[in-house]
Amino acid sequence: MNPKLPADRTRVKRLPERGAYDKQTIYSILDEGLVCHVGIAVEGQPFVIPMTYARSGDKLIMHGSGGSRLMKLLKNGAEVCVEVTHLDALVLARSAFHHSMNYRSVVVFGRASVISDDDAKMAAFEDFFEHVLPGRWFDARKPNAKELAQTAVIELSLEEASAKIRTGPPADDEEDYILPIWAGMLPFEITAKPAVDDPKLGSGIARPDYVRRYTAKRRK
């Protein structure tokens, strides 16, 4: 367990019994995801942008074009809120009111820092590829100096992170359990469909093992 009490903005206020603050829970939710939703505010106007990410130790790393508005704001130290959500099941209660969803989500607050050293950027790219598709980094043509210069990499400490989780069956009001209404859960699964070759793939290039083994469920 994280020994510190969470900061006010990090503490789960709505249904606090669903909150979790231990690293293992938070990191496992992050490690399973591919897309995060990044929130920033510009003169009171909120923006939410979907981005890919990876966890590298106690940091979240993200990258994008150095010329994008988001990366410029993040590089300039804007306050950021990053959210990752996994939807696990529809939860059907007897009452409409108690219908719910099972989910695991993480929210991170903070200000990002720029990774500007080229070696550190390359290491971040490796972490990023290993998060998304282990093995791919070692096959791909590595970024050249121009590509490296065009790509901004930022990191965000996971110090101010919290998880919010709902699991299990519906929770109806006591007097509703007698109603002759089906109740239960409809779980989801994200699965990988068969790989599709690039139409421009050269002849004699086989699918690598990490592609053939790949399923979206392979994450820790």
Added chain:
Amino acid sequence: MNPKLPADRTRVKRLPERGAYDKQTIYSILDEGLVCHVGIAVEGQPFVIPMTYARSGDKLIMHGSGGSRLMKLLKNGAEVCVEVTHLDALVLARSAFHHSMNYRSVVVFGRASVISDDDAKMAAFEDFFEHVLPGRWFDARKPNAKELAQTAVIELSLEEASAKIRTGPPADDEEDYILPIWAGMLPFEITAKPAVDDPKLGSGIARPDYVRRYTAKRRK
């Protein structure tokens, strides 16, 4: 096609060729989703909150506890940004730099309005249930006066909505196509696993047809 030019905050700036502004595209992406990410700013601090939603005509409807901070802010007319993302595939290029993902996303800007009339709230709940699991609303025990009073329902015009989409194979630099590196797509699918009965389900209550037929792919 939406005949108007999009407002500045709605126009896709990064990779504008991926932007789409026609209702059919935007609505079909919204209709396929279950979770949106709602961004608000409170004194410069961004917050991103995952919420369920439905589209009702030209509006997005959302609901929550009337006592929650988010619903209070939305009811008070805070600027909001709502984002929905579907991740369709990993896109593996020959160069690390051109790796990408196929996705369909929608972003909506605006200020929400409260639906306070009880009949209109009930109609919104029906829309919401029909979006998530058609048929369920007609089985569930309907909200009573107390539950209705506890639940805040808000609507957000889809006037300022835009889509951003990437499809198709990787786009490598011309000189990289000769490299002996596999390239292609790893598509995802969200599927429904078998329904799970509530452990407290009364005997003799069968699964309704809409549960047995249900798959997460059933959406338009």
